[in-house]
Amino acid sequence: MLLETGGLAVKVLITGGGSGGHVTPALAVASELAGCELLFVGSNSGLEERIVQPSGLRYRGISAGKLRRYFSWHNVVDVLRVLLGILQALVLIGRERPAVVFSKGGFVAFPVVFAAWLWRVPVVAHESDATLGLANRLSLPFVKTLCVSFAQTQPARFAGRLVHTGAPLRGELLAGDAQAGRRRLGMEPGTRLLLVTGGSLGAEALNAATRAASSLLDGWHLLLICGAGKRADAAPDAGMTELEYVAEGWADLLAAADVVVSRAGSNALFELLALRKPTLLVPLPSAGSRGDQLDNAAYAERQGYARVLQQADLNARRLADEVNRIADDAPELRERLATFELPNSAALIAAEIKGLAGV
Numbered sequence: 001m002l003l004e005t006g007g008l009a010v011k012v013l014i015t016g017g018g019s020g021g022h023v024t025p026a027l028a029v030a031s032e033l034a035g036c037e038l039l040f041v042g043s044n045s046g047l048e049e050r051i052v053q054p055s056g057l058r059y060r061g062i063s064a065g066k067l068r069r070y071f072s073w074h075n076v077v078d079v080l081r082v083l084l085g086i087l088q089a090l091v092l093i094g095r096e097r098p099a100v101v102f103s104k105g106g107f108v109a110f111p112v113v114f115a116a117w118l119w120r121v122p123v124v125a126h127e128s129d130a131t132l133g134l135a136n137r138l139s140l141p142f143v144k145t146l147c148v149s150f151a152q153t154q155p156a157r158f159a160g161r162l163v164h165t166g167a168p169l170r171g172e173l174l175a176g177d178a179q180a181g182r183r184r185l186g187m188e189p190g191t192r193l194l195l196v197t198g199g200s201l202g203a204e205a206l207n208a209a210t211r212a213a214s215s216l217l218d219g220w221h222l223l224l225i226c227g228a229g230k231r232a233d234a235a236p237d238a239g240m241t242e243l244e245y246v247a248e249g250w251a252d253l254l255a256a257a258d259v260v261v262s263r264a265g266s267n268a269l270f271e272l273l274a275l276r277k278p279t280l281l282v283p284l285p286s287a288g289s290r291g292d293q294l295d296n297a298a299y300a301e302r303q304g305y306a307r308v309l310q311q312a313d314l315n316a317r318r319l320a321d322e323v324n325r326i327a328d329d330a331p332e333l334r335e336r337l338a339t340f341e342l343p344n345s346a347a348l349i350a351a352e353i354k355g356l357a358g359v
Contacts, residue, residue, distance in 0.1 A: 010357050011096060013121075014057075015041040015112040016104030017048040017064070018135075021199065021267045025128065025346075026104040027055055028168040032350035036357075039096060041089070043108040062088040064108040085111030093119050099357040100124060102349070103143070105136045117142035122356045126349055127153060128167055128266035129292040130299060144356060147349050149266055150299065163352060166345035167270035174274065176255030184249060185241055185256075187221050194323055195257035197225040199265055204230065205311050206261065206282060212316035214240045217323060223253065259326050261319070264297035264308075272306070276337040278330045279306040280322050282314055304336040 012033055016022040023042070030038055042048025044061040052059050063084040089112045093101075101116040103109040103125040116123050122144040127136050130150045137155075140146070144160050149167040187193065194217065198206045207226045214222050214237045222240040226232075229244070236242050246253060254260070254275055262268050264283035272279045281300060283293035300306040309322055326333065 009037045010035075010354075010359055011037040011039065011098045012353060012357070013039050013041060013093065013096060013098035013101045013112070013116075014104070015101065015109045016106050017042040017045075017108040018106035021128070021265050022104045022106035022109075023048050023051045024170060025126070025168040025267055026102070027052065027057075028170045028346040029102060029104075029126075029349050029353075030055065030057060031171070032346045033353065036354075039098070041092065041108070041112050048108070060092060062092065062108065062111060064111065082111055086115055089115035090118060093121060100353050102126075102353050103136075103139060105133050105139075107135055110135050110138050113139040113142050124349065124353050124356060126165070126168070129153075130266075130295040131290070131292055133292065134290070145352050147345075147352060149270065149345075161352075163348070165348040165352075166343045167266055168346035168349060169267075169271055169274055169342070171346075173251045173254065173271055176251030176253070176275075178252070178255040181249065181252035181254075181256030184252065185221060185223060187256075190219075191221050191239075192219060192258040192327065193223060193256050194220050194259050194261065195223045195225070195253060196261040197263070197268070198227060199263050199268060203227070203263055203282075203284075205314055206263070207232075209314050209316055209319045210261070211236070211240075213320045213323075216316060216320035220323070223257075258330070259323050261323065264293040264300070266292075266296050269296050269300060269306075270342060273300070273337060273340045274342050276334055276340075278326045278333045278337075280319075280326055281306050281308045282311055283308065285311050303340070305333075305340060 014026050014030055016026045038057050040052045040057045040059050042061055043064040049059050063081045093115050098121055101121055101123045103113050103123055113123050124145045125136055125143045126147040128149050130153055132155055140158055146160060147163045147165040151164045196206055196210045207230060210224045224242045226242050226244060231242050231244055260272055260277045261280045264281040281297040283297040297308045301308045307326055
């Protein structure tokens with residue numbers, strides 16, 4: 001049954017994209033909005049639509065330009081794409097008349113947030129990282145409520161409501177079957193599993209170091225999530241599996257992992273903390289980002305939740321040594337991880353959305 005206010009079904013427009021890290025948390029929030037009429041707005045690239053499609057949500061794509069922090073001639077074209085996206089979002093919001101817009105960030109979100117402000121539709125936004133991404137910084141003047149993953153996130157000159165909700169996680173991640181994951185990989189009894197992931201797009205530095213370290217990790221099965229189009233030309237060594245992307249059974253593989261090596265994007269970080277996984281974080285360096293992963297990794301290291309290896313120090317021998325050291329220290333790490341408490345973030349964000357909708 002649809003939630004109603006004033007005799008009309010409550011419609012919520014959800015937006016976010018650019019990578020899977022913006023979409024999957026948004027879907028976790030969508031799962032807490034049962035009874036609302038939902039529409040997901042992403043880019044025309046197809047990336048967001050592929051992730052959203054299994055959920056059954058209605059989807060609409062708009063033009064989106066990448067928001068860069070550096071000078072590039074591509075910025076000229078992308079400004080035009082952003083302007084087109086704003087016009088398309090204005091038409092879409094005018095036709096759909098949502099009660100609230102929820103933005104998970106990413107470059108597709110800004111045109112929707114700005115168009116919502118022009119239509120006087122309230123916006124709830126969520127920031128995953130310790131510091132605001134560029135899309136959320138641009139959107140901030142048009143946001144009514146900002147939900148944040150880290151309690152220390154305090155954006156300057158924000159006049160709206162600030163709520164610490166934590167990071168929304170997919171509930172199915174907490175219900176993985178470790179034995180199913182081991183069977184999928186054909187692992188021998190007594191073998192430990194090292195799962196290495198560079199996120200939905202993969203990470204070349206992690207891929208190279210992991211492949212080179214495979215011969216140095218005795219007694220381990222290595223699972224490398226390498227990213228679309230980034231699988232090695234040669235067949236992997238015995239005891240190693242390479243997958244470009246995991247669409248089904250990701251929770252089972254995570255449950256089976258004895259140690260995880262990961263980038264330090266906030267979504268991946270909070271998933272691993274919630275699963276109490278001994279983890280080595282290799283954050284994206286500041287040369288390739290705004291430094292958000294460095295901040296996220298520093299937080300986890302300060303709390304004793306994870307170990308950190310900077311990409312500049314990453315090589316096969318160092319990776320193998322760190323993985324073995326984490327395995328030896330796993331009981332201590334799990335004891336620290338047991339103190340980590342994550343609220344039902346998706347439900348808290350959904351409550352903010354429903355509150356602005358008046359239901």
